Amino acid sequence: CxxxxxxxxxxxxxxxxxxxxxxxxxxxxxxxxxxxxxxxxxxxxxxxxxxxxxxxxxxxxxxxxxxxxxxxxxxxxxxxxxxxxxxxxxxxxxxxxxxxxxxxxxxxxxxxxxxxxxxxxxxxxxxxxxxxxxxxxxxxxxxxxxxxxxxxxxxxxxxxxxxxxxxxxxxxxxxxxLPVAWSGEWLGRATKGAALGYLGKAYLYSKDYANAATTLHQLTASPFAYALRKNYEDNFTDAFENNEESLFEVQIQDAGGPYFWAGNSSQLALGTFTAQEFAPSEVAGWFEAAPTDKLLHEFEKEKTQSGDYDPRMYATLVWDYPGATYYNKPFKSFALWSGFHSMFRKYQNWKKDNELTGSNGSSFVTSINERVLRYADVLLMLAEALTMDGKVGEAYPYLNQVRNRANLAPFPAGTDKDKMMAEIRHQRMIEFAREGTRFYDLKRWGLLQQELTNSDKVGRxxxxxxxxxxxxxxxxxxxxxxxxxxxxxx
Amino acid sequence: VKGIVRNEKNENIAGVSVTVTNAKTQFNAGVQTDSSGVFSFSNLPPGNGYSFTISSVGYESQTLSGYQLKPGATLSVIVKLKEVTAALNDVVVVGYGTSRRKDLTGAVASVKGKDLVTQGVNSVEKSLQGRLPGVAVESAGGDPGSGTRILIRGVGTLGNATPLYIVDGIPVASISNLLPGDIESIDVLKDASAAAIYGSRAANGVVLISTKTGKTGKTQINFAGNYGLQKIARTLDVLDAQQWAEVSNQAHDAAGLPRLDIAKNPEQLGKGTDWQKEIFRTAPVQSYEMNISGGSDQTKYSISGGYLDQQGIVKVTGYSRYNLRIRSETTKGKFKIGETVLLSKENWNRIPSSGGNPVGGAAKSIPVFEVYDPTALGGFSGAYGPVVNIINPVAQLNLIKTKNETNSVLLNLYAEYGITKDLKYKFNVGHTLASGTGYNYTQRYQVGALFSNPTNVLNESQDQSKMLLLENTLNYDKTFGRHKLQVLVGYTMQKNSYRFWSESNNNLPDGLDVQDAGSGTASVGGNRIESALLSQLGRIVYGYDNRFLFTGSFRRDGSSRFGKNNRYGNFPSLAAGWNLSEEKFFTPLSKVFDAFKLRVSYGELGNQEIADYAYIPTIASNANYAIGTDQHKWFGAIQQAFADPNIKWENTKTVDIGIDAALFNNKLNITADYFKKKSTDVLLNVPIPGSVGSVSNPVTNAGSIENHGVEVGASYTDRINKFKYTIGATASVIRNKVLSLGEGNQPIYGGQPTQNGASTTVTGVGGPVTAFKLIQTNGIFNSQEEVDNYLGKNGQKIQPNAAPGDIRFVDANGDGKIDDNDRVYCGSPFPKLEYGVNFAASWNNFDAAVVVQGMYGNSIYNAFRQELESMSYEFNYSTATLNAWTSNNHSNIPRAIISDPNVNDRTSARFLESGAYVRLKSLQLGYNFSPALLQRAHISSLRAYISCDNLFTITSYKGYNPDIGRTGSIFDRGVDFVFVSYPLPRVVSFGIQMSF
Incomplete structure (x- = not known):
């Protein structure tokens, strides 16, 4: 040798x-x-x-x-x-x-x-x-x-x-x-719009309202063609992923291998088990999380122009309303173990029979992309940046696009900065529930203590x-x- | 024929076996001496060729042959038997050769196979517990077929501290597959001088195992059989259904949270399910072995086979092993040729590796839930509702089958050629091959509301480890007058390779468990590792006049595990011994001392026990992402971890001073050693900041550690008439200290007790390895006033979330808050003293053996108690929680509150317990049937015995077992984490040992 x-x-x-x-x-x-x-x-x-x-x-x-x-x-x-x-x-x-x-x-x-x-x-x-x-x-x-x-x-x-x-x-x-869009094979990678949206968000988070407004405003015009998806709910299912409302999404798919915990391995699942984690046990879920009643009541504050609840409420939550179904079962067949009175529909595969939705061995894999940045967020951030920058009047069209999609009447004109901000805060709370923004919004508004205290959150x-x-x-x-x-x- | 048997002091000996045989006529008979040492045979048929064999425990056997008996004549014989207590004449195996204990200059602890026979244990490693000074043997739990952790002289390294195992000259990864009855001797090389010949891998000590060889003479057949029953020694005290519901309701009420539905009516719940009872059982264990040996002057052989079947005390688990061994040696002219062939096949039915450990699960499962549900898929019931997701442990054991099989081959072939009378060349080829298969089948099930597995899933794997060893050695051995010289030089090469494959599929039809039956998504995996070692070695042993002894050895090793510039390591050692008892000036003492030797040694050893290729940064693949309109797999690969290209050999320098003495006509033998060893460039995966972005910690030469200690072994053998006995004792006291650590001497934190929570141990410069550093507690707040008055310097509340009934933690650093900076030294997982006592005695045909073993001065972090007493989890609790604090009951258990806002269950000194224990490890009583009785059945000896293992343990430790058997990272030492545990059983067995 x-x-x-x-x-x-x-x-x-x-x-x-x-x-x-x-x-x-x-x-x-x-x-x-x-x-x-x-x-x-x-x-x-x-x-x-x-x-x-x-x-x-x-x-x-x-x-x-x-x-x-x-x-x-x-x-x-x-x-x-x-x-x-x-x-x-x-x-x-x-x-x-x-x-x-x-x-x-x-x-x-x-x-x-x-x-x-x-x-x-x-x-x-x-x-x-x-x-x-x-x-x-x-x-x-x-x-x-x-x-x-x-x-x-x-x-x-x-x-x-x-x-x-x-x-x-x-x-x-x-x-x-970055390119304005990727298509075909590379759909889902970062785009110019994603970078601008996040840049605007960054300015807003550090209270640089003027730059936030200028940056976010670019996204409302050519070369971009972002628009709100007519049906709000389409943003949280695996049927209409990477749609016109989406600036950036984390791609999640029941592909690859069967195991979430496989680490770097060919057996690694490219889906997640988030939906199963949130689903109630009656439909093979782990029921780790639930909405507070504060959220339920926030939705109840304003009805649509046709007198119904906000469509976003139906898309976000299920509660005890006539004919309410969840995983193809009546609402009443679920034990509300948390003491709260609703459960999440958003990002759940709740139109199927249960969360055993995947094709592989560990079959609770969900394929719903997490929407990281939606155009609705761009619009409300832009409205907020303008309002905070003292241009309350310019904020209306952006706010109203969001209200309009939810079949709410246009926001009354001639409001002041505080009322406009209160409306934007209300809209953000119900528009983005379960999308990981609420705590950070409250923090930058300086309202954490106040809003936690007046909530029914456990541990407040x-x-x-x-x-x-x-x-x-x-x-x-x-x-x-x-x-x-x-x-x-x- | 009449005779009398005497000892060297001319005292008559009673109870000596005398057998007479006549090879020509096939005649044989046996008697025993009476109380005055007299034996007699009458009416022996006349003839020639008679021989008499005289044997007795504690004496060398003697055979007198060539007697002729004439008709009517009488014959009288006087036999003098020599006692065999001169342990210093024992032959000890050292690397690449043997030595008389008398001539040793290094620290070597030995145990003979015959001393292990009187223990009922079925693994070689476990039988060493408490036997050898300086050798700590810890069980890795009672899991059948589980290994052990052997630590020689403390922890010199922070990485892999496993010693080097050599079986008949061949390095092996583990010795747990050996047949205990095959062991001729075990010699543990502890100091640098003894171990230096194995240089590069010897820093953790070397364990040399020699298997039995044949002896010239009659063919001998030995058989041994054993059957026993194992039972859990102790279960944990947890709540029954009604008690649990009451505590749970109290905890929810306190937190203002709704009560659990399942706990609503405690009084209707009764006792519920005793989950521990459901998973444990009394389990049988049986073993059989047979050995055939014999030989002529030219060829000696020993062939053995064995079978062990051990069921586990946890239902479903089990271990079985088949062994076959052939060893022979043939001498012809100048050639000597020999081999060892060792085959073993091991099967494990293991605890399922997914879903948490069922032993922990059984203690934590809520007793309200039921075991079976015939209507459910799979047939089991289980947890539902907002409780912690612990799967029904009985379901887990039955629905998930986890099996392993390992087939091992060890081959050692050698040829020796005597170039001259004194100079010999030896060529040795060693090969080991271990092929394993893994099988994991999870059947379809729905267990309660929380666990479902809709399709049958099959995972299978195979692995193969191969080792090839080539050794060329030259041995020169010559005595010139008073000078004795031995020289050894050698060149060796070792190659290791490992391969692994795995495959899995799902959607299998019920009842089929082959990959082809699966209709789901198949997946496969595999990898390969190779390493090599090139070595040159040499040793000179010089003795003068039996008084002075010198040993010098040297090994140079090259390892593929290091980069080109750091590949080679040199490991020299020097030792001297002085037999004072051979000196004239010693004569006045020689009435007491039969031998007295002083030994001094110094040497350097290495350690390379790190993963292969650790010095090269690599590209990790399969970091995949979904992409595109079809969301297909986008293959990802990038460097994810850092590597240190400059890693080099870990080096250990050891100084050893020892004595070997024999006293009172060799009745008392003492070996004592003091050692100091310093390891530098310790190889370790040093934790680096998460903000570096590496997914794992690079192996680096991280610092230095010092161990020093004293170890003593003594044995005393004597007789009082027919009562013969030996008492042996070992004791070791070892202290370690960290001298330096890697970058910035940053301490290393470890021993995370549960899946969540703070670490328990800190390894920092100036302190011991893995010191327990914990937040201390100071009782319980008995009133709101006490909470309000517990203030920091600036008047702030130290525990703002606390309420009466919560624990008062000690703000050790006085900063007005409780956090990791309040951790103080609370103890060490390393014992201050480890000891063992063994006692063996015989009286007439009876014999007895007892082994007691224990440790003192160590602490155990009882992480399981941390969970069971917490009352912040929705699972079952310890009965201690029945005594939880209330305003009427000011106890030392905090109040029950499910949200636990004061974090009473945080990692703290509350859960640190003394780990001291004394264990009656084994007790054996035997009876030897008299030869006279056996001769008609042509049996030359028969012994029957009853044996008890782990009969009792005296300890204040509250967990299953203070010998917690935590393997894995050294930084987790002393943390009893039941997710990885399996309690040690108590075993009672019956066996026979027979020779023909």
Whole structure:
């Protein structure tokens, strides 16, 4: 035997130094970055992610089953909460991947045009991951390059404003080079509209109303052709995915393999189990979450022009109304275990017999895309930005598009800023229930304490203002990053 | 024929077996000596060729042959038997050779196979528990066929601390498939001098196992059979249905949440289901082994076979094993050729790996739910309503079949050629092959409202591990007058490879369990790993006048696990021994001491127990996403983790000072060692910040650890008339300390007790490995006033969410809040003292053996109690919760409240318990039938015995078992996490051992 005996090449995988040769490698790297968005236990739009972003809202109840989740929803979570840690880590895994694309793209044989698009797409995704971090954690480490040695592993937090600056930069640069639309094989990837929408959202979240309005306004005109889907409910089923109302969706499909928990494996399911997680046990669900009665009553506040409940109410909830059915059963056949009086229809496969909807072995897989950014959100954000910028009058047409789709009468003209904002807040609450925005909206409006207190949310008495505005920096990060500091009030 | 048997002191010995045989006439007979040591045979047929064999426990057997008996004549014999207590004359196996214990310079602990025979256990590793000083054997639970964790001299590394196992010269991954009766000896090389010849992999110690060889003489057949019953030693005290409902209602009322429907009418619920009773059973275990051995001057052989069938105390589980072994050696002229062939086949019926551990599930399942429901798909009932999703453990055991089978082959072939009388060349080929299959079948079911599996799913896998070892060694052995010299040089190569395949399908018709029957989506997987090791080795042993002994050894290893620049490691060692008892000045002491030796050694050893290819950053594939109008699979691949390209050998330097002594005519033997070992460049997956974005932690050379300790082993053998006995004791005291850790000396946190929650252990510089650091508690708030008065420096409430009945946590750092910074050192999972005592005795035909084993000074984090006493989960609770705090009952158990706003159930010192225990590990009583009785059946010996394992354990620990058998990461040590547990059974068995 010779010295070569000791030269063993890993037969299972490619190594980083031989990767990044051609477009296939870059495309695969890009897929691997998107992969994190619905990734089973940590993705921002995975089952856990959806639960975390909704859990703290005054419209949402989580039952005491998954302890860490329950603690989040009742404001008794501590820094070692594993679910929050997973969400935090997932965003940085995404940033690491996006940074790899940015760092290695020059090694691949690509035309400049193609290169520009890939760079823009990576920047969009990086901006998205940072956006998720900053609204949940505040100051966070701003990691915009790949660590070159182990001493780079430690990185202190940057002030929230610096993180926002990076987000503006990433979304702006992404918007410049991303295509207006993808079609066919690539439908579902990030577009110019997604980047602009998120840029506007970022401005709005940091209260830069003028820039928010200008940015969002671009989306109402050519080259964009966004419009509200006539039937509101179409936005939450797997029948009309990536429709005209959609700026960005996380693609979820009962494809790939049968296992959610397979990790990096050919057996990994590309669907999620979110719908099964929320469905009642009578239809093979885990009933982990329920709407509070506050949400039910918010819907009841205004009837449509034909005197009926808001169609969004029927699409979002099921409650005890005449003829109410749920999973093809009368409402009465469900035990309301939570003490609240409605259940979610939105994003549920509730027109089927139960949530055993998938084709594979673990057959509760759902295929409904999570709508990350809808045109309705763009319209209401634009209305809000204009209102807050003192241009209340200009906000009407955008607000009324949303009202009109719900068959509500146009909003009375000549209102003041406060009344307009109250209406926008009301519309946002009912338009986006279960879409992971409520808590963050209340936070930026400074209404968390007030709205939680006047709600019937379980655990509202444990909410401590400022402290619970943000998650704590995960204890695992504090334990391993010696430059890490815990958030104030934690 | 008349005779008398005496010992070396000319005392007559009673109860000695004397057999007479005549090979020509096939005649044989046996008697025993009387109280004055006299035996007699009358009416022996005249003839020649008679021989007498005289044997007795504690003496060397003697055979007197060539006697002629004339008709009518008498013959008288006087026999002097020699006692066999001189343990220092024992031969000890060291790497690539043997040595007399007298000549050893290193620290080697040994146990002989015959001493293991008197234990009923059916795994080799378990039989070592409490036997060897400095060798800690921990069970990996009572799961049939489960392995064990062996730690030699503490934890020198933070990664894989498993010692190197060598069976008949061949490295193996595990020794749990060996037949206990095949063991001739087990020698554990503990210090650097002894282990240095195995350099690169020896830092965790080396366990050398030699299997039995044949002996020149008559063919001997041994048979042993054993049948026993196993029973759980202890179950946990949990609530019955009515009690549970009452506590649950109290907890919901306190939180202002609606009561659970199933708990609405406690008084109507009665006892409900006792889930622990439903999953545990009294389980039989049986084993049989047979050995045939013998040989001529030229060829010696030993052939054995064995069968073990062990059912688990958890229903459905079980383990069976078949063994076959052939070992022979032939000497012809200058050649010596030999082999070991070891075959084993193991089958496991395991606890299902999906859906949580049913042992934990049984304790936590709500007693209101029922076990069976004939109308449900699958036939089982189960949980419904807003409760924690614990699957009916009985359903889980029956609906999910998890089986493994492993077929192992070990081959060792060698040829030795005597170049001169003193110089020998040996070529050794070793090969091991382990082929495993895994089978997991989940049948269609609906268990309660929470668990459904609409189609039959089959997963199967296969794996294959292969090892090839080639060794060339030259051995020179010469005595010149008072000088004794042994030289060994060698060159070896080892290649390992591993392959894995898996396949699964679903939608199988009921009753079919082959892949082809599935009509769902089939999926497959597979991978492969290869590694290699190239080594040069050498050793010189020099002895002068039986007084001075020196050993120097060296090994240079190259490993494929490191990058080109760090591939080779050099591992030298030096040792000296001085037999003081051979010196003139020692003469005054020689009345007491038969031997006294001082040993000193120093050496460096390596460790490369990390995953293969860990130094190369890789592209992880199958990070897939759905894309396109048809939402097809978009294949994803990218680097997801970091790798450190500069990783190198972990290095351990050990100093050892020891003595070996024999006293009082060799009745008392003592071995004692002090050692200090320092491991540097410890290989570890050091946790890196999540904000780096890596999905796993890279292997790095992370720091250094020091272990030092004292270990003592002693045995005393004596007799009082017919009563012969041996008492042995071992004790080890080991302390460890972390000297440095990786980047920034950042401490390492571990031991997360439940699926959620804070870690329990911290490994930091200056402290011990995996110290328990926990938030401490200080009683319970008995009034709102006490809550309001518990204030920080600035007047803020330290526990704002607390109410009367909640736990008062200690704000150790005085910052006015309770968080991870309030954790203080509370104990260590490592014992201050580990000990074992074994006792063996015989009287006339009776014998007895007792092994007691225990530890002291360690703590266990009872994570299971943390869950069962929490009252914030919707599952069953411990009976301790019946005593929960109320305004009328100021107890030490916090109030029942389902939302637990004060987080009374947080990870805290409340759940840390003493792990000290003393266990009567085994007790055996045997009876030897007298040869006279057996001769007609042509049986030369027959022993019957009754044996008890784990008869009792004295401990204050409240879990199933203080020997918690937690395997996996060292940082989880001492955390009793019932999701991975299986209680240790108590076993009572009956057996026979027979030779012909």
């Amino acid at each position: 010779s010295k070569d005996t000791l030269d063993k090449v890993n037969p299972n995988v490619l190594t980083s130094d031989t990767y990044w040769k051609n477009e296939t490698d870059v495309l695969q790297a890009m897929a691997a970055t998107y992969y994190l968005l619905p990734a089973y236990n940590s993705g921002y739009w995975s089952t856990r992610g959806v639960e975390v972003t909704n859990a703290r809202g005054d419209d949402f109840f989580i039952r005491n089953d998954v302890t860490d989740l329950y603690k989040i929803s009742t404001f008794i979570n501590t820094a070692d909460n594993a679910i929050v840690t997973n969400i935090f880590n997932n965003q940085y895994q995404g940033i690491f991947k996006a940074n790899q694309v940015l760092a290695n793209i020059d090694r691949a044989a690509l035309t400049d045009d193609k290169k520009k698009v890939y760079l823009a797409e990576a920047k969009f995704l990086r901006g998205l991951f940072f956006f998720n971090l900053v609204i949940n954690f505040g100051d966070v480490p701003l990691r915009i390059s790949i660590p070159s040695s182990s001493s780079d592993y430690n990185l202190a937090k940057s002030p929230e404003a610096d993180v926002w600056a990076q987000i503006y930069k990433d979304f702006t640069e992404a918007a410049a080079d 008495e444990f909410f401590i203002p400022k402290k619970y505005d943000y998650f704590p920096v995960p204890q695992a990060e504090i334990n391993t990053n010696h430059l890490a500091e815990q958030n104030p009030n934690w």
